[in-house]
Amino acid sequence: MANKIKIIRVPISTPTLLPHTTTNCYLIGNEKESLLVDAGYDQQDTRIELERAIKVNGLATPNSIILTHSHPDHAPGVRQLLDWSPIVYCHHLEGQATLAAISPWDNLSFLNDEDIIRIADEEITIIHAPGHTAGHLNLYIRSKQVLIAGDNIVAEGTSWIGPPDGDMTDYFQTLNRLKQLRLSKIGPGHGKWVLNPYDHIEFVLNRRLYRENQIISLLKKHNQLTAVNLTQMIYDKLPHPSVFEVAKRTTEAHLIKLMKEGSVSLHDSLYFIRS
Template identity: 60%
Template sequence: MSVTNNKRLKIIRVPIPTPTLWPHTSTNCYLIGNEHESILLDAGYNQPETKQGLDEVIAKHNLAKPSSILLTHFHPDHAPGVLQLVDWEATIFCHFQEKEAILDAIAPINTVSVLKDGDELTVAGVKLQVIHAPGHTPGHLNLYIPSEKVLLAGDNILGEGTTWIGKPDGDMTDYIQALQRLQNLEINKLGPGHGDWVLAPHQQIQFVLDRRLQREQQIKELLADHKKVSTTELTKLIYQDHIHPSVFEVARRTTEAHLLKLVNEGIVFQEDSQFSLKA
């Protein structure tokens, strides 16, 4: 757990144990507020440890019980933990494109409020800016706190490594555009979806952008060498058995997302499950 605070506002990262993707073992929830008012960003996994961990931090830091819960996206390590928090009677927020997926993830809760890009929330007198930053999922949200120069980035940025992008939820073009937009924000500190606070946020965002663009170039070079390959074959060529077996499938999906971006740009041709460079 770590804390950013001033006299008005505390921003507390609360890592909650979750069965998320290796090498991470927890999902970050963020408590934002003071003794008068607070909100929660993301709710972790649907397990008792979620409520226990959050309640302990709320008491330790003398925070008001959150009146709102904002969910960055619907994935099972970020959203369903709200089922452990129903006694808070908090309003649940998500992006309007993610509403149905969120409702599926948190059933039997059947009411959420929707947000769009540019909406503002206020907590403890401080404005929080909602940013629609799709790519990992269609309705993925980030939360920017201009007065603190803090960005809470959900799964767009991780404390270690890079996030996966791919079907059925992800889109590589959207993701790269979202990162380019985030890079233009005035940020001194970034709260990732998994891992520790990022204290050099612009460098980390650029690292992820560079990694994605380097991977795209590598894919084009491999297609030039091997003529026609499937996503599985291409992923094996890229990683050469140097990734943990548990994440091979998400690596394959991310490779596929790059390929589909190149197909849409007219650079790559797809025939059934095979991909090749256009002549």
């Protein structure tokens, strides 16, 4: 059918975190109507790669851009696309950070959990999927059993989750919710299509639980440790020293979750098992 919807992953080189070197944007639609999910980094390559993908796949120029979240490798590329005069969408919890990321563009619309948008006669369900950020959005194309997951899922390894934007308790809840969807594949924020969606979500959950158990074991062994101490012990083989800061934030997110649950306490930057 000429009007059949296409879902096109467009990896664009960005200064993101190793081992990834590209950020995924997604084009959804057909020759009559399309939308863009995430706009990448604010650089000319963003526009060049998106326009090439639009032309090669015979898609209409998007009139809407949905931003999964406001981070600099996902949102500021809107500035490269202002002549599209797009409607730019995000979750309201991401509004202020998104406006800062895409300025001078200042016209935002908000999407909420379970909102339905229609593109090229297809229904797309919006999922408020907090974890990586408080206002993180995912998109679910039910007819294709496809989830566009932003940075809640990455193709290699796991995404970092941590303050000030991220919340580990929310992240566990989001992953468990995503597992309930009927999925054939996941479009991650970074890397290739994930073709084993349930195994991959389970891998991420297990990795987070493994790190949590490491933290508890280390605190029991050493009595009290700082977040830096814990990160150095847990992440002894990072792909690059630049990743240490987000590894530390992920450790802190686990510690915050454990404090909420009442198993860990904090005093003078030292964490310890609550007796």
